Amino acid sequence: MTDLTVRGLIVHDGRGRAVLSGIDLDVPAHSVVAVTGPSGSGKSTVLKAVLDVLPPGLRRTGGEVRWAGAPVAPGRAAVRWRRRCTGLLAQDPVSTLNPLWTVERLLSEVEGGADAARLHALDLDPAEVLQRRPHQLSGGQAQRVALARATAGDPALLLLDEPTSSLDADTTRLVADLVRRRREEGLGATLLISHDHEFVSALADHVVDLGSTGSGFTPPAAPPPEDDVVLHVDALGIAHPVPLLHDATFEVRRGELVVVVGPSGSGKTTLLRALAGLHEQYTGLVEVGGTALAPLPRRSREHLRAVQYLPQDPFAALNPAHRATSAVARAARVLLGLSRDRATSAALELLAAVRLDAATGHRRPRQLSGGQRQRVVLARALVAEPRLLLADEPTSALDDRTAEAVLGVLADHRARGLAVLAATHDPRLVRCADRVLRWRHDALSDETTRHPTRGGTTR
Amino acid sequence: MRSAWPTAAVFAVVLAGGLLAPHDPVAVSGLPFTAPGGDHLLGTDVLGRDVLSRSLTGGAGLVVLAALAGAVTCGIGVACGLVAGWRGGWANRVITAVADVLTAVPVLLVALVIAIAVPGPVAVVAATVAGGAPLTAQIVRDATRSAKSAGWADAARCRGETTAALLVREVLPAMSGLVVAEAGLRFVLGLQLACTLTLLGFGAQPPAADWALMLRENLPGAAANPSAVAAPALLLATLACVVALALRSRRDAEVTA
Structure with a gap:
């Protein structure tokens, strides 16, 4: 039988720390096995170690991978096995497409890739896409081309790395259908890495949990907001680079969590960047704490501290040269005027509050997982004790347990008066919100006021 | 950081090598262009000075x-x-x-x-x-x-x-x-x-005593004592290689950091 057996897989990093210690995994033929776990638990590393494609710095120091009963030795044997028997949909699949190649060439590189029927099944029109290069495709099309490459020729083992976090909804649905069809028609085994409980439980025959993720997501409670207005936005218009927003008026009160929802590309990020002072071309009045908020170069010290921005991509937001603790401590030094020692202890305190220990704080961004980076950026924003937090997708990349921890920290700070304006697609965050602002065309409308159902009663 | 040690060692030898020199690097201690052997491990140069001492100092x-x-x-x-x-x-x-x-x-x-x-x-x-x-x-x-x-x-x-x-x-x-x-x-x-x-x-x-000067001075006698030219040339090449390798290993270390 073509099945995958992994016994006692051990991976060490360059400093001799164990990243994986003794992982066992059985993927019987035609089954679907999912590996889940909180961020930083080594889910992606399992997959890379099995395929023998560990990044530099990580070494497989023990264990055995067997395919169809025969051991797969690392090195050339593993290369042959990967080519012959496996297909991989990587975590950011579009980045694996050579930008200089046409889709036709990308697909013909793998056996059976350019099969027209298969492309139609993936909602790709061969006449339309074959002669294009990746940058001429839409995001969804590019993802489906990557999927077509991964599944061409029905590999005996298909590996999917976090398919739900990087793919759009349509492609995710296609992946789910495809995985089901593989199982029903006995086309091969599937190994799936994901932190998405619903996706995993709908598809997997067997789940391997690398550390308890808790079951499901419980939104943390926060007391109802007060009447103090922290952010007052009046007749805000953003017409640059393209008309995005016209005449938006809203308020955010002390302790309130307001989320902005709307289709991607509607301008949610630009709105937050405008309020953070990073996007200067807007019209209208923005007040924080009763005084007008100036664009960055002229913004007062008090406003710099009071308004903190949490960008969407935490990896880009962290300087690769600075350790997590010093990044957070620097914000405390500059914005609160603390001494070096007191800033460091404040940083360690906040990192502990977002469940990062001192050893993790000593790492640089490259050595942190995606969820850990998100929490470092959050700690850096909160250490300044802001009055308003502008958060761009603060929980989307996080598993349930980490999202809960992040929202718990936000709830603690909201209890002490922090107002949060968040842009998101994440239903878990929307569930916690006091109010939802929906983006329609170029207007924001206040959609719900649901204090009574929030907080303690949803538990 | 382990990779920094060989580089540091090479630089230490180059900088402090004069202390190990068996002869005065500028004093005449034999006949010109004597082949290696005896008192002069690498022979003598154009004026009869010790090539080893000059190489270590230069x-x-x-x-x-x-x-x-x-x-x-x-x-x-x-x-x-x-x-x-x-x-x-x-x-x-x-x-x-x-x-x-x-x-x-x-x-x-x-x-x-x-x-x-x-x-x-x-x-x-x-x-x-x-x-x-x-x-x-x-x-x-x-x-x-x-x-x-x-x-x-x-x-x-x-x-x-x-x-x-x-x-x-x-x-x-x-x-x-x-x-x-x-x-x-x-x-x-x-x-x-x-x-x-x-x-x-x-x-x-x-x-x-200077490697480049040694090359210039000793080239005419390269047939009589090749090491008078080869020693400084090799040392120069080694130094350049060590620097290049150190940069390379640093880059690799950055990738894995």
């Missing part, structure tokens, strides 16, 4: 001069690159124009012209700056330009950091790998120019 001055030239060049190049990349506008245009002109002129020609006007060591530093700083400035400028739009630069701006603090505390550390690599390359350029000028008679003067 690197320190070169290395110090090349390091100085490399540091000054890299410092000027990085500073210009940071300003040009961050400020953009006329600062960028002026710095780029000067850099383009300097890049277009052959560095050896610049070195010779300068060497006629000023003493050898000053000429080496000046020529290394003229030849190397424009390249460093262009690379640093491009890296700075992309750092300008990075998320962490936005975060620093949102903290209200001054431009100077932003450049020194954020941008420079983020490109430290690049800067170290540039410093290494400019060191090698300084080494080349120091040797070239000495070979042409502008650098170290007799009776100083």
Whole structure:
């Protein structure tokens, strides 16, 4: 039988720390096995170690991978096995497409890739896409081309790395259908890495949990907001680079969590960047704490501290040269005027509050997982004790347990008066919100006021 | 960090090698161009001085001069690159124009012209700056330009950091790998120019012990005592290789960090 057996897989990093210690995994033929776990638990590393494609710095120091009963030795044997028997949909699949190649060439590189029927099944029109290069495709099309490459020729083992976090909804649905069809028609085994409980439980025959993720997501409670207005936005218009927003008026009160929802590309990020002072071309009045908020170069010290921005991509937001603790401590030094020692202890305190220990704080961004980076950026924003937090997708990349921890920290700070304006697609965050602002065309409308159902009663 | 030890050891030997010399490197201790053997492990040179002693002594001055030239060049190049990349506008245009002109002129020609006007060591530093700083400035400028739009630069701006603090505390550390690599390359350029000028008679003067001077003096007797030429040539090549390997291993270490 073509099945995958992994016994006692051990991976060490360059400093001799164990990243994986003794992982066992059985993927019987035609089954679907999912590996889940909180961020930083080594889910992606399992997959890379099995395929023998560990990044530099990580070494497989023990264990055995067997395919169809025969051991797969690392090195050339593993290369042959990967080519012959496996297909991989990587975590950011579009980045694996050579930008200089046409889709036709990308697909013909793998056996059976350019099969027209298969492309139609993936909602790709061969006449339309074959002669294009990746940058001429839409995001969804590019993802489906990557999927077509991964599944061409029905590999005996298909590996999917976090398919739900990087793919759009349509492609995710296609992946789910495809995985089901593989199982029903006995086309091969599937190994799936994901932190998405619903996706995993709908598809997997067997789940391997690398550390308890808790079951499901419980939104943390926060007391109802007060009447103090922290952010007052009046007749805000953003017409640059393209008309995005016209005449938006809203308020955010002390302790309130307001989320902005709307289709991607509607301008949610630009709105937050405008309020953070990073996007200067807007019209209208923005007040924080009763005084007008100036664009960055002229913004007062008090406003710099009071308004903190949490960008969407935490990896880009962290300087690769600075350790997590010093990044957070620097914000405390500059914005609160603390001494070096007191800033460091404040940083360690906040990192502990977002469940990062001192050893993790000593790492640089490259050595942190995606969820850990998100929490470092959050700690850096909160250490300044802001009055308003502008958060761009603060929980989307996080598993349930980490999202809960992040929202718990936000709830603690909201209890002490922090107002949060968040842009998101994440239903878990929307569930916690006091109010939802929906983006329609170029207007924001206040959609719900649901204090009574929030907080303690949803538990 | 383990990879730093061999490099440090080579530099220590080059800099302090004179202490191990069995003979006075400038004193005549035998017949000219004696083949290796006996009292002279590597034979004698054109005036009958001990080749081993001169080889052990002759690197320190070169290395110090090349390091100085490399540091000054890299410092000027990085500073210009940071300003040009961050400020953009006329600062960028002026710095780029000067850099383009300097890049277009052959560095050896610049070195010779300068060497006629000023003493050898000053000429080496000046020529290394003229030849190397424009390249460093262009690379640093491009890296700075992309750092300008990075998320962490936005975060620093949102903290209200001054431009100077932003450049020194954020941008420079983020490109430290690049800067170290540039410093290494400019060191090698300084080494080349120091040797070239000495070979042409502008650098170290007799009776100083200097690898490049040894090559120049001992070439006529290469048939009688090949090691009088081979020893300094090999040492120069080793030094350049060690620097190149150190840069390479540092880059690898960065990838895995």
